[in-house]
Amino acid sequence: MRSSALVAAVAAGFVSVFVALAPGAAPADDRHPAPKDAYAYIGWPNDGEVVTGRFKVWLGLRNFGVAPSGVDKPNTGHHHLLIDVGVPPLDEPIPNDRNHVHLGAGQTETYLELPPGRHTLQLLMGDADHVPHDPPVTSKKITITVR
Amino acid sequence: MIVRVAAFLLACAIPGTALAQDAGHGTHDMTAPDGQTAPGDERPKRMAAPKDARAYIIWPSNGTVINGGKFWVRMGLQNYGVAPAGVRREGTGHHHLIIDSELPPLDEPIPNDRNHLHFGGGQTEARVELPPGQHTLQMLLGDADHVPHDPPVTSSKITITVR
Numbered sequence: 374m375r376s377s378a379l380v381a382a383v384a385a386g387f388v389s390v391f392v393a394l395a396p397g398a399a400p401a402d403d404r405h406p407a408p409k410d411a412y413a414y415i416g417w418p419n420d421g422e423v424v425t426g427r428f429k430v431w432l433g434l435r436n437f438g439v440a441p442s443g444v445d446k447p448n449t450g451h452h453h454l455l456i457d458v459g460v461p462p463l464d465e466p467i468p469n470d471r472n473h474v475h476l477g478a479g480q481t482e483t484y485l486e487l488p489p490g491r492h493t494l495q496l497l498m499g500d501a502d503h504v505p506h507d508p509p510v511t512s513k514k515i516t517i518t519v520r
Numbered sequence: 521m522i523v524r525v526a527a528f529l530l531a532c533a534i535p536g537t538a539l540a541q542d543a544g545h546g547t548h549d550m551t552a553p554d555g556q557t558a559p560g561d562e563r564p565k566r567m568a569a570p571k572d573a574r575a576y577i578i579w580p581s582n583g584t585v586i587n588g589g590k591f592w593v594r595m596g597l598q599n600y601g602v603a604p605a606g607v608r609r610e611g612t613g614h615h616h617l618i619i620d621s622e623l624p625p626l627d628e629p630i631p632n633d634r635n636h637l638h639f640g641g642g643q644t645e646a647r648v649e650l651p652p653g654q655h656t657l658q659m660l661l662g663d664a665d666h667v668p669h670d671p672p673v674t675s676s677k678i679t680i681t682v683r
Binding site: 448 | 596597598600601603604607609612642643644645
């Protein structure tokens with residue numbers, strides 16, 4: 374009787390330890406590594422550019438490869454274009470909304486149409502599950518003006 | 521004793537479950553891109569590409585004179601996507617840079633040699649070093665098995681000079 378109560382207590386203890394560890398540990402372990410020299414850059418427009426109407430954005434990438442979302446291959450990811458927003462939390466999937474444009478089909482360029490005014494653009498690569506790499510593969514944030 | 525055994529079993533069983541889930545997750549990821557198999561076909565079937573898909577060399581531009589001979593080629597792609605070699609997914613392929621050569625036969629894998637550089641890692645830039653003189657560069661997309669699409673997704677051929 375006493376020993377079965379102990380088993381139950383130990384079992385409960387183990388279960389609670391694992392339950393407590395699992396959710397916290399998972400996202401950090403899941404981030405795919407990226408080489409330190411990998412970086413993204415916006416090939417066009419340039420920082421400070423003035424554009425009119427619909428414009429093309431070149432998604433540049435050095436020392437890294439492009440793969441569509443859902444494809445899990447080392448040293449690859451897909452582009453996300455951050456518009457008028459900072460870099461999101463790096464240990465969870467990049468949001469999918471008008472400020473975070475996903476290029477999940479492996480695109481290396483896209484077109485944007487933004488309202489007149491100043492806007493910021495920045496690239497951030499995501500892995501198969503849209504989670505940024507470790508370290509994150511990102512570009513400088515540029516500012517453009519739409520007329 | 522019973523307590524120790526139970527604790528040991530628990531310690532084994534719970535991470536075991538976690539591993540099984542991880543494996544399942546990984547399998548799921550891998551099945552998506554490689555969903556298609558070639559049933560009974562000896563020759564890989566050419567993957568269809570939309571007519572408006574186009575590759576182009578962003579840099580250098582046609583006629584560029586490059587001092588030194590080492591340079592980055594930036595590879596552009598319109599209305600199409602990049603996927604690493606081995607990944608079969610609709611609407612994607614990977615870049616090949618053809619140097620000083622004509623387009624290879626379109627119904628077989630693109631050769632892999634110094635005149636046909638493969639970017640099977642999904643790269644969109646190429647570091648190239650060429651001897652002094654005139655050279656031609658052209659891009660050609662290949663599918664999961666390095667076979668060009670139908671119609672082929674290719675760039676115009678440019679000529680550059682290395683000094």
